[in-house]
Amino acid sequence: MSRIGLKPIAIPEKVDVKIDGNVVTIKGPKGELTQKFDPRMEISIEDQQLVVRRSSDSKEDKALHGLTRSLLNNMIQGVTEGFEKRLEMVGVGYRALKKGKALEIEIGYSHPVVVEPAPGIEFEVDSKGKNNIIIVRGIDKQLVGQTAAEIRAIRPPEPYKGKGIKYVDEHIRRKVGKTG
Template sequence: MSRIGRKPINIPTGVDVKVDGSVVTVKGPKGTLTHSFHPNMAISVEGNELIVTRPNDEKENKALHGLTRTLLHNMVVGVTEGFKKELEVNGVGYRVQKQGKNLVMNLGYSHQVIVPEVDGITIEVPSANKITILGADKQQVGQFAAEVREKRLPEPYKGKGIRYVGEHVRHKEGKAGKGAKK
């Protein structure tokens, strides 16, 4: 049996979980998340725990078991604590600022790059070269962070661009034949 799939999910106080067939709605202090799961997975609320069971040991059901449990756990964590992705901007003259609901970035282009805030996502700019993306839906936070990072990917020669905090970008050596010309 799936080691992850068989673990029960603890439902903290202040969180309301409704199971309607294969559609699960989780309400908490940070918002409401709804997700529809594969109909083979049986999701039930027993006391203050969510339990996911599978009908048999077919390969597809084994794979869905752990996935369903992890997605449900992420929903519960999202509505209680929320998720956060941090990005840092490196480069001379590269900076970011928040104007109203928009993220305005100077990334070395001839124009400013403007990214509007999406529903369910909050953008914070603690300093001129840091971006913090917050939200209840883990997948949405990660996708939005990837889209912001995509505006100027970190390049391998000088390391300029937008990267995740803690991300390591492998640097390449520049041109090798600097003084070899005769």
């Protein structure tokens, strides 16, 4: 039984929820998100709470039940608080600059890499000490995570010196170099 799917989601007073069949639109202070869900999941509003019910107890429906509830909760959290991912650049001469809305990264290649933000995504660069911190913000959790992963893929951290772009809370497993 899906325990996550059974929990109702509290709707804050600043948030407006519209349900049209299996399409849910959530509007809040930070923006608006729309998502289409599986028709087997029944989404309803009861006592200022979003409730998700499933049609059967099949294994697939149980999995969809928890997924639907988590996606709805992320939508409500996104339009009220928003999401952010922090990336850290480790290496000599590595730096990031914000040019308009785009992000220009100098990461040891012969040319700077320019990253254009997707609609709803904004970048911020925080230079503290020797490491640059890139902050990716937005209301769509999936889009924020995808954009952060694409920035990290420009130069992933290597295991010998730890140089590259990594998440702030990520731990890089270090390898021992060769011994002579």
